Amino acid sequence: MTQDTQYRPLNPDSLRQVLSDLPSLTARLGGTPSDWNIREVSDGNLNSVWLVHGPSGSLCAKQSLPHVRVDPSWKMPLDRTTFEARWLQAVAPLAPDMVPEFLHFDPQLFLLVTACLDDHVTFTEALSQGVNPAPIARQIGRFIAKSTFHTSWRGGPFENTARLESFFSGNTTLSRITVDLVLTDPYHDHPRNHYHPALQPLVQQLHSDPVIHQSVCHMQSRFFTAREALLHGDLHSGSIMVALNGASVIDGEFSCVGPIGFDCGMFVASLILASFAAPSASRREQIRHTISMFQESFIKTYCDEWLHSDAGTDLSPAFLTRNDSAEIQRQKQEECDRITADTAGFAAMEVIRRLTGYAHTSHFDNLPDAPKEQQQYQALSFAIQLLSDLKAAPEKLFPERTAIT
Ligand code: SR1
Ligand code: MG
Numbered sequence: 001m002t003q004d005t006q007y008r009p010l011n012p013d014s015l016r017q018v019l020s021d022l023p024s025l026t027a028r029l030g031g032t033p034s035d036w037n038i039r040e041v042s043d044g045n046l047n048s049v050w051l052v053h054g055p056s057g058s059l060c061a062k063q064s065l066p067h068v069r070v071d072p073s074w075k076m077p078l079d080r081t082t083f084e085a086r087w088l089q090a091v092a093p094l095a096p097d098m099v100p101e102f103l104h105f106d107p108q109l110f111l112l113v114t115a116c117l118d119d120h121v122t123f124t125e126a127l128s129q130g131v132n133p134a135p136i137a138r139q140i141g142r143f144i145a146k147s148t149f150h151t152s153w154r155g156g157p158f159e160n161t162a163r164l165e166s167f168f169s170g171n172t173t174l175s176r177i178t179v180d181l182v183l184t185d186p187y188h189d190h191p192r193n194h195y196h197p198a199l200q201p202l203v204q205q206l207h208s209d210p211v212i213h214q215s216v217c218h219m220q221s222r223f224f225t226a227r228e229a230l231l232h233g234d235l236h237s238g239s240i241m242v243a244l245n246g247a248s249v250i251d252g253e254f255s256c257v258g259p260i261g262f263d264c265g266m267f268v269a270s271l272i273l274a275s276f277a278a279p280s281a282s283r284r285e286q287i288r289h290t291i292s293m294f295q296e297s298f299i300k301t302y303c304d305e306w307l308h309s310d311a312g313t314d315l316s317p318a319f320l321t322r323n324d325s326a327e328i329q330r331q332k333q334e335e336c337d338r339i340t341a342d343t344a345g346f347a348a349m350e351v352i353r354r355l356t357g358y359a360h361t362s363h364f365d366n367l368p369d370a371p372k373e374q375q376q377y378q379a380l381s382f383a384i385q386l387l388s389d390l391k392a393a394p395e396k397l398f399p400e401r402t403a404i405t
C-alpha cells in the first residue's frame with residue numbers, strides 16, 4: 001500500500017524504540033525508555049492509538065494502518081495522519097485551547113504524536129453519563145466559528161484559503177469515505193448498510209422517495225461545490241474529548257475544504273441522536289435545548305469574528321464596514337441563513353447514516369430492546385422529516401433561532 005519502505009505498523013516495543021530516538025519526546029516522558037508505560041487504546045474505526053506515560057509526562061501516538069482497523073479487508077492508503085497533522089497545525093493558532101498540543105509527525109511512519117488526554121472521556125460517553133451538555137455545545141460552537149471563519153476568504157487574504165484548498169483537496173481517501181458512507185450509501189441498497197429490523201419501512205422510504213433523493217442531491221452538491229473553509233470533516237461526539245476544564249477536538253483526519261454547515265451538522269446530529277436516546281423526557285428536552293445553544297454560540301462567535309477581527313481581509317468586508325451597516329446586516333443574515341440551512345441538511349444525513357449505514361454510534365447502546373427500537377424509529381423519522389423539506393428544516397431544528405445582530 002505504501003511506496004515508502006520505511007513504513008511498518010508499530011507495536012509497543014517498536015513504538016518505544018521510535019520515541020527513544022526523539023529527544024524532545026524523551027525529555028517530555030522522562031526516565032529511560034524502559035520506564036515508559038505504553039498502552040494501546042485503539043478505539044476508532046481506522047487507526048492504531050497508544051498512550052505513553054513516563055516518570056515526567058505523557059503523550060498520545062496515532063499511526064495509520066494500510067487498511068480500516070476494524071475491517072482489514074478494506075485496504076486504504078496511509079496518508080490520513082498527514083492530513084490530521086496539517087489540520088491540527090492549521091487550527092491550533094485559531095483555537096489554541098480546544099485541540100491537543102501537536103508534538104511530532106513522522107511522514108515515513110505516518111505517526112502523529114500529540115498531548116495525551118487520558119483525563120478526558122469522549123463527549124459520546126459524557127452524554128451517556130448524563131453530563132449537562134450545554135457548556136461543551138457552546139464551546140464547540142465557538143470552535144467551529146473560529147476555525148472556519150479564519151480559514152475562509154472572509155477571515156484572511158484569499159491566498160490562505162487557496163493554499164488550504166490545494167493541500168486538503170488531496171485528502172480524497174477519507175473524503176471518499178464521507179461521500180460513500182454519509183452522502184450516498186444510506187439512500188440505496190448497499191451491502192455495508194445495516195439497521196434494526198423495526199426501521200425497515202423508513203429505510204424503504206430512504207431508498208425510494210424522490211423528494212428525499214432531491215434533497216440528497218442538493219446536499220451532495222453543497223458538499224462538493226461550497227469551498228467555504230477548512231473543515232474538521234468528522235465532528236461527531238466521538239471526535240470531542242471532554243474534561244472538567246472543557247473540550248478538546250481530536251481526529252482531524254477527515255479534514256477538507258467545504259461548507260461550514262457540514263461541521264455544524266455533524267455536531268448537531270450527535271445531539272439529536274443523544275436526545276432521542278435519552279432515558280427520560282426531561283433529559284431529552286435538556287439535550288434538544290442544547291442544540292439551539294450550540295447554534296447561538298456558533299452564530300454569535302462567527303459574527304463577532306466577522307465584525308471585530310483584524311484579519312487583513314480582502315475588499316468586501318472592510319469596504320462594507322466603512323460604508324453601509326444595513327448592507328452588512330443583510331449579508332450576515334444571508335450568510336448565517338445559508339450555514340444554518342446546510343447544518344440542518346447535513347445533520348439529518350448524519351443521523352440517517354448513524355442509524356441505517358455502515359458506521360453506527362453507541363448512543364442507543366444502553367437502552368433495553370423495546371425502547372431502543374422505538375427511540376431509534378423516532379430519531380430516524382425526525383431526520384427524514386428534515387430531509388423531506390429542506391426549506392422548513394432550520395425552523396424545525398432550531399425553533400429558538402438566534403436573531404442576527
Ligand atoms: C470506515 S470509517 C467509518 C467512519 O468512522 C469515522 O469516524 C467516520 O465517521 C467514518 O465515516
Ligand atoms: Mg475518528
